[in-house]
Amino acid sequence: MTTEANIRENIARLSKSLFDRGFSAGSAGNISAAVEDGLLITPTNSCLGFLDPGRISKLDKEGRHIAGDKPSKEVFLHRAFYETRPGTGAVVHLHSTFATALSCLSDLDPNDCVPPLTPYVVMRVGKVGLIRYLRPGDEGLGQLIRDLGGAYSAVLLANHGPVVAGKDLTSAVYAAEELEETAKLLVLTRGLPTTLLTPDQVTELLTVFANY
Numbered sequence: 001m002t003t004e005a006n007i008r009e010n011i012a013r014l015s016k017s018l019f020d021r022g023f024s025a026g027s028a029g030n031i032s033a034a035v036e037d038g039l040l041i042t043p044t045n046s047c048l049g050f051l052d053p054g055r056i057s058k059l060d061k062e063g064r065h066i067a068g069d070k071p072s073k074e075v076f077l078h079r080a081f082y083e084t085r086p087g088t089g090a091v092v093h094l095h096s097t098f099a100t101a102l103s104c105l106s107d108l109d110p111n112d113c114v115p116p117l118t119p120y121v122v123m124r125v126g127k128v129g130l131i132r133y134l135r136p137g138d139e140g141l142g143q144l145i146r147d148l149g150g151a152y153s154a155v156l157l158a159n160h161g162p163v164v165a166g167k168d169l170t171s172a173v174y175a176a177e178e179l180e181e182t183a184k185l186l187v188l189t190r191g192l193p194t195t196l197l198t199p200d201q202v203t204e205l206l207t208v209f210a211n212y
């Protein structure tokens with residue numbers, strides 16, 4: 001059994017790793033993880049590179065702040081993933097450059113905004129939905145996620161950035177990294193004749209490598 005102290009350490013360690021590799025800048029982004037009696041989430045306005053595990057915010061199952069610093073303003077967004085996708089153990093929101101660039105494009109398919117360019121985006125991320133723009137911290141973002149009924153483990157917030165859920169912290173972070181790398185490939189290949197994986201190839205991947 002992973003203790004809350006382990007999960008706190010893990011949030012800080014993985015957040016620093018993302019920050020050190022340029023996946024987040026300044027105080028952008030937030031990460032949460034489920035614990036037995038509630039939710040841990042990075043404090044608002046904190047830098048992912050310099051988190052103190054003991055000060056990470058804790059909410060009870062009803063969403064009340066019970067320990068640590070003031071929670072991220074995106075807590076409604078995070079809670080909507082836990083509510084609609086059983087088995088979710090962690091949620092990662094970043095402003096990583098290429099996924100955010102993608103979120104600003106005007107010709108995205110809102111139901112499938114990251115085409116199947118490579119096997120790993122299919123295996124680790126799956127279909128990506130688009131959430132229309134609302135200001136950061138708008139509680140309405142939670143409702144927009146709930147409206148998806150748990151259909152997507154990853155979404156792009158228009159003109160803002162990616163949000164990725166996973167069965168645990170490591171899976172959610174890996175999926176966020178994979179989404180960022182795929183977004184980079186999409187931007188690099190934009191306008192070039194491109195071969196996508198076929199529906200049969202996607203089905204094969206989803207059969208052989210089942211998602212959570």
Ligand SMILES: O=C(CO)COP(=O)(O)O
Nearest residue numbers: 029030044045072073136
């Ligand atoms: O990315 C962010 C807002 O979308 C950062 O907000 P917080 O500092 O409140 O977590």
Ligand SMILES: [Zn+2]
Nearest residue numbers: 029095136161
């Ligand atoms: Zn944000």
